[in-house]
Amino acid sequence: MWNGTGAGQRHLLGLPLASCVLLGSAGSGRAQDASSWKDIETKYIFGFTTGSGIGLEGEKEFTVDTIGRFGKRDGHYAATETKYEFEFTPSQFIQIEFGALGSTHNIAGVTDLDDRRQVAATGGFAELRYLAIERTSSNPLSVTLAVEPTVRLIDETSGTRVHNFEFETTVNADLELMKNRLFAGFNLLYEPEVTSTLMGEVQREAKFGGSAALSLRIASNVVVGGEVWYLRHYDAANLTAFTGDAVMLGPSIYIQFTPKMFMTAAWNAQVWGREIGNPVSLNLAEFQRHRARLKFAWEF
Amino acid sequence: MSKVTIMMRKLAFAALCAIAVLPASPSRAQQATEVQLTYSKGQFQPSEVRAPADKPVAFRVKNLDAKAMEFESKSLRVEKVVAANSEGVINVRALKPGRYEFYDDFNEKARGALIVQ
Numbered sequence: 354m355w356n357g358t359g360a361g362q363r364h365l366l367g368l369p370l371a372s373c374v375l376l377g378s379a380g381s382g383r384a385q386d387a388s389s390w391k392d393i394e395t396k397y398i399f400g401f402t403t404g405s406g407i408g409l410e411g412e413k414e415f416t417v418d419t420i421g422r423f424g425k426r427d428g429h430y431a432a433t434e435t436k437y438e439f440e441f442t443p444s445q446f447i448q449i450e451f452g453a454l455g456s457t458h459n460i461a462g463v464t465d466l467d468d469r470r471q472v473a474a475t476g477g478f479a480e481l482r483y484l485a486i487e488r489t490s491s492n493p494l495s496v497t498l499a500v501e502p503t504v505r506l507i508d509e510t511s512g513t514r515v516h517n518f519e520f521e522t523t524v525n526a527d528l529e530l531m532k533n534r535l536f537a538g539f540n541l542l543y544e545p546e547v548t549s550t551l552m553g554e555v556q557r558e559a560k561f562g563g564s565a566a567l568s569l570r571i572a573s574n575v576v577v578g579g580e581v582w583y584l585r586h587y588d589a590a591n592l593t594a595f596t597g598d599a600v601m602l603g604p605s606i607y608i609q610f611t612p613k614m615f616m617t618a619a620w621n622a623q624v625w626g627r628e629i630g631n632p633v634s635l636n637l638a639e640f641q642r643h644r645a646r647l648k649f650a651w652e653f
Numbered sequence: 654m655s656k657v658t659i660m661m662r663k664l665a666f667a668a669l670c671a672i673a674v675l676p677a678s679p680s681r682a683q684q685a686t687e688v689q690l691t692y693s694k695g696q697f698q699p700s701e702v703r704a705p706a707d708k709p710v711a712f713r714v715k716n717l718d719a720k721a722m723e724f725e726s727k728s729l730r731v732e733k734v735v736a737a738n739s740e741g742v743i744n745v746r747a748l749k750p751g752r753y754e755f756y757d758d759f760n761e762k763a764r765g766a767l768i769v770q
Contacts, residue, residue: 391756392727409725409732445730445746488728490751612758 387533390573395495395527398576399538399566400605400619401646403525405495407448407484413441416650424642426633428462434475434509451479454505458512465638469512476505476517482525493529508548519546538566538580545590559587562598566605574609582621586639597636599626601644613652620645683747685711688767692724692735692757693717697765706750706769712743722763726755729767 395404408414418436438452454475461468480501488495505517524541544560562585568578582601588594603621610616621644626636635642686708691698692715704710714724716735724743725732735741748769757763 392754394727407730409727409730412732442730487749489749490728490753492749492751 387531387570390533390570392533393570393576395536395538396525397615397617397648397650398536398568398570398605398607399527399564399578400580400603400617401582401601401621401644402538402540402564402566402580403499403523404527404536404538405484405486405488405497405525407446407482407497408440408442410442410445412652413439414650414652415439416648418648419646421645422641423644424637425463425466426637427464428466429459430463430466430641431457431459432510432512433457436478440480446484448482449480450482450501451477453477454503456507456509456512460512466511467513471512473507473512475507476503478503488529494526495529496524496526499523499525514551516549517546518548519544534570536568536570536576536578538564538568540564542584547590557588557590559590559592561585561587561592568605568607576607578605578607579603580605580619580621584640586636595629597626597628597639599623599636599640601640615650617648618646683709685709685744687711687713690714690765691717692722692763695757695760695763697755697757697763700765701768702765703768703770704748707747709747710745710767710769712745712755713740714743715740720759722760723758724755725758726753728753729755732758 394406394408396406396408398404416436416438418438419433421431421433423431434454434456436452436454438450440448440450442448454477455473456475457472458469460466478501480499482497482499484495484497486494486496499522501521503519503521505519506514508515508517521542521544525538526540527536527538530537541563542560546558548556548558550556562583564580564582566578566580568576570576580603583598584601585598586596588596600623601621602624603619605617605619607617608615623635623637623640623642626634626640628636628638631638686704688702688704688710690702690712695718712724714735716722716737716739719737721734721736723732723734724741729745731743731745733741733743750769753767753769755765755767
């Protein structure tokens with residue numbers, strides 16, 4: 354069992370982040386002339402928003418990608434899910450990813466959730482990405498379509514044992530606004546899922562939404578930005594039973610340490626939300642007050 | 654059979670159908686334009702090459718240096734390590750008109766560009 358506290362978790366996340374920013378800025382003084390910079394892979398420069406990049410043909414990558422969710426209406430809530438992911442690009446149009454999931458839950462005194470402190474192996478996932486529109490020197494827009502089926506044996510929110518199947522479908526688009534310097538990213542998300550509890554109850558739900566992000570390359574190896582997400586939740590896969598929505602906003606940073614190693618970090622706070630039938634501010638039933646992402650990748 | 658299992662099978666079938674209809678890379682079907690490059694003293698020669706639009710391109714890179722180089726390009730979406738004193742061929746899809754930069758990933762200064770017209 355895991356004995357960390359929520360505050361301890363935040364410190365654990367903050368320390369490597371601060372170190373990474375310092376390391377990244379140390380390397381940023383080398384060249385400030387964007388015309389001499391190499392092209393950048395846009396997939397990870399927007400935080401939670403995914404860019405259109407699919408890597409290079411023949412490239413392989415291992416990543417550790419942790420997303421933490423913090424804060425409910427009452428009590429203490431901290432949950433993380435980590436993807437241990439292998440990705441490769443078999444052609445100049447397709448990228449394939451797959452891997453295992455691990456999770457942590459630290460819940461105490463939250464209405465409708467059992468108190469829980471646990472670390473668990475959660476399940477697995479696979480992703481197929483197809484580059485539909487490619488960027489050229491005369492076309493700044495690039496668009497990738499992605500599908501990601503995921504199987505979980507632990508519920509993402511409550512940490513209880515379930516059989517959950519999710520089928521995330523996204524459109525990842527980005528625009529190069531200034532050559533090698535300024536990028537805008539856009540995501541469209543549809544994420545239906547079905548969950549079977551140990552009591553035999555079957556629940557269907559879906560998330561639908563989109564994001565817009567802006568990222569500025571401030572050095573050849575450092576990109577900073579901000580993003581906004583609008584997310585809607587439904588108690589049906591076909592988007593008929595709307596239960597609430599939320600707006601998340603926050604900054605992101607991407608640092609390339611070496612040509613084959615990089616990290617990305619992002620933080621989003623819920624700035625607006627509503628729960629249908631519950632006149633309170635924010636939607637903390639289906640979403641969280643804060644979410645954070647920390648991802649490290651090694652290409653080989 | 655549970656509803657979850659049925660749903661999972663339907664979604665898996667849908668994913669397989671989606672993969673099946675994705676167009677394969679067109680570069681395999683047409684005759685490629687061969688582009689010859691030499692890599693010597695940490696530089697590409699020539700540093701700028703040309704190729705026609707809408708036709709696949711095959712880079713034939715001769716590495717004359719005593720250490721390996723990695724031909725890489727984000728816009729061409731290819732990378733290949735070419736060992737010292739050897740030759741490598743990198744196949745690229747049919748390209749739209751534009752400028753596509755390439756470089757040696759092991760040597761920051763070695764740059765070149767493909768102009769597609």
